[in-house]
Amino acid sequence: MPVRRRHLLAGATALAAVPHAWAQAKPRVTFISQWSSGSDGAAITGLGKRLEEEGGIWQHSPVPGFTTEMMNKLRADIIAGNPPAASQLKGPEIAVWSKIAPTVNLDPLVAAAGYEKLIPSELIGLHKPQGHWIALPMQVYRTTTLFMSRPAMKKVGADKAPKTWAEFNELATAMKAAGITPVANGGIRWDDGMKLEIALSGINCEAYRAALMKLDPKALKSAEMLEAFAQLRKFANWMDPAIAAQHYSVNLAKFLKGEMGMLMMGGWAQGVIKNLGGNLDDVLITSVPQNEGKPVFVLNADSMIFWQRKEADLTAGQQLLAKLMMQKDVQEKYSQTTGSIPVRTDVDLSGPAWSDGQREASAVLNEAFKSKRVLLSLAHNMAQTNPITAAMIDVLTEYVHNDKVTPEQGVARLAAAVDTARG
Amino acid sequence: MRRRLADFLPLLVIWLPLLINVAHVVGFTAWTTWLSFTSSDLLPEYDWAGLRSYNAVLRSENTVVAYINLVLYGVGFVGLTTLAGFVLAVLIDQRIRAENLLRTIYLYPLAVSFVVTGTAWSWLFNPAQGIQKFVRSLGWADFRFDWIIDRDLAIWTIVIAAVWHGTGFAMALFLAGLRSIDPDLHKAAQIDGAGPARYYLRIAAPTIWPVAISVLVILLQFAIKTFDLVRAMTGGGPGIATTLPAVVVYDFMFQRAQLGRGSAAAVLLLLSLVAVLLPYYLYAHWRARRERAAHG
Numbered sequence: 001m002p003v004r005r006r007h008l009l010a011g012a013t014a015l016a017a018v019p020h021a022w023a024q025a026k027p028r029v030t031f032i033s034q035w036s037s038g039s040d041g042a043a044i045t046g047l048g049k050r051l052e053e054e055g056g057i058w059q060h061s062p063v064p065g066f067t068t069e070m071m072n073k074l075r076a077d078i079i080a081g082n083p084p085a086a087s088q089l090k091g092p093e094i095a096v097w098s099k100i101a102p103t104v105n106l107d108p109l110v111a112a113a114g115y116e117k118l119i120p121s122e123l124i125g126l127h128k129p130q131g132h133w134i135a136l137p138m139q140v141y142r143t144t145t146l147f148m149s150r151p152a153m154k155k156v157g158a159d160k161a162p163k164t165w166a167e168f169n170e171l172a173t174a175m176k177a178a179g180i181t182p183v184a185n186g187g188i189r190w191d192d193g194m195k196l197e198i199a200l201s202g203i204n205c206e207a208y209r210a211a212l213m214k215l216d217p218k219a220l221k222s223a224e225m226l227e228a229f230a231q232l233r234k235f236a237n238w239m240d241p242a243i244a245a246q247h248y249s250v251n252l253a254k255f256l257k258g259e260m261g262m263l264m265m266g267g268w269a270q271g272v273i274k275n276l277g278g279n280l281d282d283v284l285i286t287s288v289p290q291n292e293g294k295p296v297f298v299l300n301a302d303s304m305i306f307w308q309r310k311e312a313d314l315t316a317g318q319q320l321l322a323k324l325m326m327q328k329d330v331q332e333k334y335s336q337t338t339g340s341i342p343v344r345t346d347v348d349l350s351g352p353a354w355s356d357g358q359r360e361a362s363a364v365l366n367e368a369f370k371s372k373r374v375l376l377s378l379a380h381n382m383a384q385t386n387p388i389t390a391a392m393i394d395v396l397t398e399y400v401h402n403d404k405v406t407p408e409q410g411v412a413r414l415a416a417a418v419d420t421a422r423g
Numbered sequence: 424m425r426r427r428l429a430d431f432l433p434l435l436v437i438w439l440p441l442l443i444n445v446a447h448v449v450g451f452t453a454w455t456t457w458l459s460f461t462s463s464d465l466l467p468e469y470d471w472a473g474l475r476s477y478n479a480v481l482r483s484e485n486t487v488v489a490y491i492n493l494v495l496y497g498v499g500f501v502g503l504t505t506l507a508g509f510v511l512a513v514l515i516d517q518r519i520r521a522e523n524l525l526r527t528i529y530l531y532p533l534a535v536s537f538v539v540t541g542t543a544w545s546w547l548f549n550p551a552q553g554i555q556k557f558v559r560s561l562g563w564a565d566f567r568f569d570w571i572i573d574r575d576l577a578i579w580t581i582v583i584a585a586v587w588h589g590t591g592f593a594m595a596l597f598l599a600g601l602r603s604i605d606p607d608l609h610k611a612a613q614i615d616g617a618g619p620a621r622y623y624l625r626i627a628a629p630t631i632w633p634v635a636i637s638v639l640v641i642l643l644q645f646a647i648k649t650f651d652l653v654r655a656m657t658g659g660g661p662g663i664a665t666t667l668p669a670v671v672v673y674d675f676m677f678q679r680a681q682l683g684r685g686s687a688a689a690v691l692l693l694l695s696l697v698a699v700l701l702p703y704y705l706y707a708h709w710r711a712r713r714e715r716a717a718h719g
Binding site: 079188240387391400 | 572
């Protein structure tokens with residue numbers, strides 16, 4: 001079935017391409033993403049400018065709002081046989097979507113850049129789903145970053161970040177006793193879902209890989225999983241209960257003042273704090289606790305997939321864009337704009353354009369890359385396809401907000417949800 | 424020639440929109456129903472998967488919570504809105520001054536979209552920003568009104584916002600009904616010594632009963648379709664405590680891109696609408712027949 005549709009689509013694309021085929025025009029890229037404003041918008045605009053400097057034409061049609069709205073537009077374009085030259089798409093969805101329309105084989109370009117040796121192998125798998133490179137990552141974030149409010153630490157006499165969950169729990173208890181809300185959190189689904197991946201990655205790296213990335217039924221019911229749910233219950237009891245369906249940034253002011261103690265969030269929160277006019281000196285940025293005592297990096301990456309087009313200007317544009325995206329200087333510029341870290345592990349972040357938070361995350365990524373302790377984020381759609389992720393997050397958000405569910409029940413419900421979503 | 428056009432035009436005016444409507448409503452309903460029996464995922468597929476999507480949808484915790492919520496919300500919203508609408512209509516019926524102004528004020532919420540209603544009420548209900556904080560700032564330090572973060576009570580915050588939104592509408596219909604009662608009936612009741620309470624409960628209410636049925640049915644189908652209010656107010660949370668069937672449809676269809684399951688959830692929603700409207704249709708049919716029989 002998919003094969004037939006694929007041929008149909010390819011045929012439609014070829015037909016649409018005929019009038020343009022003779023044109024010897026400048027390399028051109030048509031692109032769809034949700035990045036229309038803020039630092040994401042600025043970064044992608046910067047990439048477009050770079051493409052234009054190299055003699056290309058950049059045609060970006062942003063679909064602002066949720067990622068799903070962008071995906072609905074992309075789906076409509078694909079069904080109409082007119083996909084963009086490239087579009088935003090991330091994680092396992094790259095593999096899913098590559099089955100509904102033909103994509104561009106980027107293997108020669110990737111090989112020429114020697115790129116595979118430079119980036120974590122978890123990312124390689126996601127971007128060459130059927131053995132060929134069809135997509136490229138643009139930037140990397142760590143989802144397991146611990147932001148600590150220095151004023152709050154001062155109030156309880158803490159001078160360093162907790163290294164294990166036991167230390168974390170001790171500190172949180174002390175903060176609670178001092179009238180501080182220990183966990184600064186948001187009330188949105190993915191925020192709740194993230195908290196489990198944070199707990200589990202800090203308990204055991206391989207248990208995370210087996211349970212959340214491979215969905216191994218035994219690992220989903222393992223002792224580590226139970227421990228992670230118990231830790232999640234502790235987080236839930238330390239959260240600000242008043243935050244209903246609101247973004248975590250609502251609490252940042254209180255966090256900076258020291259009324260809230262610790263924020264477990266992706267590295268992007270650093271940019272958000274800065275944009276709010278917060279002083280990063282009030283914040284200690286580090287990794288969340290790790291019981292194994294070895295660095296682990298839970299990764300979230302934004303990527304771009306390249307859709308097959310027959311027009312000469314578009315194919316030339318795709319080649320040019322792909323080449324640029326793998327370059328060091330382009331990645332540096334991009335990450336400096338958004339506050340992320342580059343995909344390449346050979347970028348030097350010692351310059352003044354980088355922040356301490358970025359340097360720390362990059363150092364951890366490098367170590368985790370060498371020791372094979374890079375994990376993919378569940379809550380940010382890196383570990384599983386959207387339907388499975390959504391079913392798992394349903395369970396997690398329900399667990400966070402319903403303290404009548406025991407950790408044992410939480411583990412069982414998560415495993416059951418995975419079964420249902422796959423079935 | 425002109426004659427033939429004149430004959431033809433009414434047919435065209437009636438049939439063309441009708442056909443377009445039928446094609447839209449029936450066509451897409453049929454398509455959705457068809458998809459619900461296929462294995463469609465990211466794109467529509469036209470194979471046969473039987474009841475697989477229905478099984479998956481019915482087994483999901485979200486669906487169960489959504490339909491329990493629909494019953495709570497449906498009963499709460501329809502009951503309270505009807506009651507409040509009737510009471511307001513009776514009060515306004517007292518030939519009071521500034522009737523037009525009051526009527527406009529009560530009707531005004533209806534002019535506000537559900538998204539705005541939901542957003543505004545989510546601030547009012549939020550314990551850190553809204554009513555609770557306000558009352559505490561007045562000096563009542565342990566005042567608690569945190570239903571929106573209490574998963575057992577959160578659905579009632581949706582009910583309250585929806586009642587606020589819909590009461591004016593119910594009032595307008597009831598008021599029209601009250602005004603359509605023969606004034607002689609009112610006078611006759613007064614001469615017979617019936618007080619206002621007796622008049623409204625024993626005479627007016629039974630007379631405008633058909634209006635009440637219409638109000639109930641219209642509100643009930645509103646309730647079943649509710650989507651944007653929840654989305655703006657609680658996002659379905661805390662957890663999935665305030666999710667409703669329409670939210671589940673959207674979730675499967677567009678968040679998870681599972682067209683088959685989304686379609687199955689949509690068909691279930693349609694069936695629950697039919698379950699409400701069919702009795703009403705039968706009742707109307709029965710009434711019409713009885714009236715014909717009485718006159719015949």
